[in-house]
Amino acid sequence: xxxxxxxxxxxxxxxxxxxxxxxxxxxxxxxxxxxxxxxxxxxxxxxxxxxxxxxxxxxxxxxxxxxxxxxxxxxxxxxxxxxxxxxxxxxxxxxxxxxxxxxxxxxxxxxxxxxxxxxxxxxxxxxxxxxxxxxxxxxxxxxxxxxxxxxxxxxxxxxxxxxxxxxxxxxxxxxxxxxxxxxxxxxxxxxxxxxxxxxxxxxxxxxxxxxxxxxxxxxxxxxxxxxxxxxxxxxxxxxxxxxxxxxxxxxxxxxxxxxxxxxxxxxxxxxxxxxxxxxxxxxxxxxxxxxxxxxxxxxxxxxxxxxxxxxxxxxxxxxxxxxxxxxxxxxxxxxxxxxxxxxxxxxxxxxxxxxxxxxxxxxxxxxxxxxxxxxxxxxxxxxxxxxxxxxxxxxxxx
Amino acid sequence: xxxxxxxxxxxxxxxxxxxxxxxxxxxxxxxxxxxxxxxxxxxxxxxxxxxxxxxxxxxxxxxxxxxxxxxxxxxxxxxxxxxxxxxxxxxxxxxxxxxxxxxxxxxxxxxxxxxxxxxxxxxxxxxxxxxxxxxxxxxxxxxxxxxxxxxxxxxxxxxxxxxxxxxxxxxxxxxxxxxxxxxxxxxxxxxxxxxxxxxxxxxxxxxxxxxxxxxxxxxxxxxxxxxxxxxxxxxxxxxxxxxxxxxxxxxxxxxxxxxxxxxxxxxxxxxxxxxxxxxxxxxxxxxxxxxxxxxxxxxxxxxxxxxxxxxxxxxxxxxxxxxxxxxxxxxxxxxxxxxxxxxxxxxxxxxxxxxxxxxxxxxxxxxxxxxxxxxxxxxxxxxxxxxxxxxxxxxxxx
Numbered sequence: 001x002x003x004x005x006x007x008x009x010x011x012x013x014x015x016x017x018x019x020x021x022x023x024x025x026x027x028x029x030x031x032x033x034x035x036x037x038x039x040x041x042x043x044x045x046x047x048x049x050x051x052x053x054x055x056x057x058x059x060x061x062x063x064x065x066x067x068x069x070x071x072x073x074x075x076x077x078x079x080x081x082x083x084x085x086x087x088x089x090x091x092x093x094x095x096x097x098x099x100x101x102x103x104x105x106x107x108x109x110x111x112x113x114x115x116x117x118x119x120x121x122x123x124x125x126x127x128x129x130x131x132x133x134x135x136x137x138x139x140x141x142x143x144x145x146x147x148x149x150x151x152x153x154x155x156x157x158x159x160x161x162x163x164x165x166x167x168x169x170x171x172x173x174x175x176x177x178x179x180x181x182x183x184x185x186x187x188x189x190x191x192x193x194x195x196x197x198x199x200x201x202x203x204x205x206x207x208x209x210x211x212x213x214x215x216x217x218x219x220x221x222x223x224x225x226x227x228x229x230x231x232x233x234x235x236x237x238x239x240x241x242x243x244x245x246x247x248x249x250x251x252x253x254x255x256x257x258x259x260x261x262x263x264x265x266x267x268x269x270x271x272x273x274x275x276x277x278x279x280x281x282x283x284x285x286x287x288x289x290x291x292x293x294x295x296x297x298x299x300x301x302x303x304x305x306x307x308x309x310x311x312x313x314x315x316x317x318x319x320x321x322x323x324x325x326x327x328x329x330x331x332x333x334x335x336x337x338x339x340x341x342x343x344x345x346x347x348x349x350x351x352x353x354x355x356x357x358x359x360x361x362x363x364x365x366x367x368x369x370x371x372x373x374x375x376x377x378x379x380x381x382x383x384x385x386x387x388x389x390x391x392x393x394x395x396x397x398x
Numbered sequence: 399x400x401x402x403x404x405x406x407x408x409x410x411x412x413x414x415x416x417x418x419x420x421x422x423x424x425x426x427x428x429x430x431x432x433x434x435x436x437x438x439x440x441x442x443x444x445x446x447x448x449x450x451x452x453x454x455x456x457x458x459x460x461x462x463x464x465x466x467x468x469x470x471x472x473x474x475x476x477x478x479x480x481x482x483x484x485x486x487x488x489x490x491x492x493x494x495x496x497x498x499x500x501x502x503x504x505x506x507x508x509x510x511x512x513x514x515x516x517x518x519x520x521x522x523x524x525x526x527x528x529x530x531x532x533x534x535x536x537x538x539x540x541x542x543x544x545x546x547x548x549x550x551x552x553x554x555x556x557x558x559x560x561x562x563x564x565x566x567x568x569x570x571x572x573x574x575x576x577x578x579x580x581x582x583x584x585x586x587x588x589x590x591x592x593x594x595x596x597x598x599x600x601x602x603x604x605x606x607x608x609x610x611x612x613x614x615x616x617x618x619x620x621x622x623x624x625x626x627x628x629x630x631x632x633x634x635x636x637x638x639x640x641x642x643x644x645x646x647x648x649x650x651x652x653x654x655x656x657x658x659x660x661x662x663x664x665x666x667x668x669x670x671x672x673x674x675x676x677x678x679x680x681x682x683x684x685x686x687x688x689x690x691x692x693x694x695x696x697x698x699x700x701x702x703x704x705x706x707x708x709x710x711x712x713x714x715x716x717x718x719x720x721x722x723x724x725x726x727x728x729x730x731x732x733x734x735x736x737x738x739x740x741x742x743x744x745x746x747x748x749x750x751x752x753x754x755x756x757x758x759x760x761x762x763x764x765x766x767x768x769x770x771x772x773x774x775x776x777x778x779x780x781x782x783x784x785x786x787x788x789x790x791x792x793x794x795x796x
Contacts, residue, residue, distance in 0.1 A: 003566075005512055006512055009510065020663070038464060050451070053452075065642065114404055168401075241463035265417070267502075267503060268500055
């Protein structure tokens with residue numbers, strides 16, 4: 001039978017459909033996939049998690065399996081609040097933290113709390129495709145601001161902020177921007193902070209990768225200067241384990257925080273408390289920095305090897321930005337070839353990349369594409385890049 | 399600073415505010431609370447969960463901690479599909495099941511997929527307050543249909559369905575309806591099925607409590623006759639552990655299922671796979687029916703004791719429906735006293751009940767209230783009821 005479904009789920013969703021098709025293709029075991037963004041399972045602290053689960057169930061099992069409160073487990077929120085000091089943001093308290101079902105839920109929550117249909121929002125261009133997808137649910141008018149090699153284009157940012165005083169929020173990823181892998185320079189950061197300060201914009205700063213820096217200098221959090229104007233998103237997915245779906249929002253604006261909590265209470269009551277407690281126990285009993293150090297070494301080696309292979313196998317016309325951390329490389333094809341062509345031709349030969357298109361609000365048939373290096377063995381990286389190089393050659397010579 | 403937030407989170411939300419205030423009051427350790435709906439932690443299979451987590455991490459740790467797919471863990475979905483046979487619904491497959499972050503997320507998902515602002519939906523009156531809250535997010539026009547002692551009022555249902563051919567969905571809880579604890583009789587079920595069949599309504603059947611029947615006969619699922627017209631919601635919260643936040647939607651309509659999956663993919667990507675795998679392992683290694691049997695014995699005894707205390711301590715003018723299972727009793731005050739008055743006066747004396755008001759879409763200052771019996775010791779039940787009895791007397795004699 002044909003149900004008459006809502007506009008929300010029946011309107012076209014370029015990002016959603018694109019992601020679904022890419023993930024479906026990349027899921028085949030015969031495909032070498034550089035398209036996704038999976039952490040390397042070698043980095044998962046499995047025995048430590050086993051010890052943590054055992055302890056939680058033995059000591060606090062009746063709490064870990066019971067209903068819990070919407071903001072999340074106080075001990076874990078305390079840990080997250082304290083962690084902000086390592087990023088130069090002081091004075092965050094556990095009260096400011098809401099634990100979410102991955103930081104993806106945090107994006108949807110902020111979208112729900114801030115965006116009415118037709119409202120303007122500002123995003124980096126390109127930006128994280130799932131963020132676009134989450135915001136699109138609420139039908140905003142999206143104003144993209146170009147990303148340069150040193151961060152967001154401040155001239156365009158200033159113009160956009162000035163011309164759109166009613167814009168609701170700006171979504172930024174100052175460290176290892178997804179998909180470009182770029183980091184805001186200190187100068188860009190300072191200038192952008194100046195522009196944003198005093199505006200009515202909620203500054204939504206996403207930060208999934210900054211703990212995974214193996215080179216260069218971190219860009220400071222806007223949360224330091226902008227205070228409650230800046231909501232900071234975070235996640236344990238990239239430093240501990242994504243399967244637990246534990247992310248957070250740090251929101252120091254009380255009115256907004258209460259509305260976010262109200263929305264989450266209705267959306268799913270609370271994030272699973274069992275995993276929250278296991279994670280808190282793991283963090284209490286282990287040296288997370290040492291763990292992150294090991295993951296960084298692994299990713300550094302992989303990034304290095306991926307870049308070596310790209311230099312060796314890809315035709316000279318293909319350029320890319322060397323990475324200093326995170327999980328991705330961002331490459332550009334020579335004129336005349338689109339990333340979608342490379343995607344399709346690559347897939348036929350058994351290698352998946354992520355074309356740039358869904359990361360842009362408006363641009364299509366772009367020449368940029370994203371390569372993930374965190375989750376492949378060296379053998380797979382080399383084999384995949386060799387094939388991709390051949391595919392590129394063929395497309396260039398066509 | 400004052401952000402201009404969305405209409406979604408700033409519009410009045412009677413149910414949400416009510417629930418928040420009740421939960422806040424009931425959370426105080428000095429309060430005897432019959433207001434919530436917590437399972438008794440005595441029923442949590444803690445050592446079995448410990449064995450299951452150990453096994454999952456040792457054998458499949460890298461999968462349990464990694465990103466996973468939106469529909470959920472295939473083994474768990476298989477189990478759920480098969481379980482429907484015990485309820486007389488045959489032919490359900492794992493493909494029909496979407497694992498959700500508690501069945502509360504399932505309510506929000508169906509609301510999102512079906513309701514545009516102004517759309518009509520039909521609900522039982524009274525009904526589960528969180529369902530109302532979830533649907534309200536999407537601004538429907540709610541058409542309530544009275545619940546009688548043998549189930550939904552079929553005359554009114556027929557009239558409503560006939561007069562509102564464009565209504566999108568009907569939300570029903572045929573077994574141990576929340577809040578009334580009532581179960582549809584076979585006659586009411588058959589008549590209601592007849593009325594709903596052939597309509598354009600999506601029949602959303604919620605069923606959190608039917609496994610907890612210690613007396614009387616279960617009402618059959620509408621899923622048996624109505625096929626893909628009926629979406630069935632379920633949860634492990636009441637039979638295993640709510641803290642894991644594992645519920646599900648069984649949706650056999652392919653088009654709707656795809657939209658539900660798309661929405662969930664954007665809302666939070668997937669339900670935590672670690673808990674899904676632990677739960678599946680627990681179900682594989684243990685006799686869940688034996689476990690449920692033990693929980694039922696516990697709740698039966700508690701229900702019995704609560705009813706004894708209500709008969710002993712509450713004034714004669716207070717009536718209630720004897721329960722045959724689930725976790726709640728539904729009581730009615732004599733004319734002249736509202737449940738809100740009892741709630742406020744009770745709270746002052748240290749006992750919380752759940753007034754009926756938020757379970758109704760339109761009725762306010764009702765005389766009905768809900769009592770939870772699953773999560774209190776006998777001592778607490780007796781003490782709380784004695785106090786509540788005194789409070790009632792005082793209100794009657796005022």
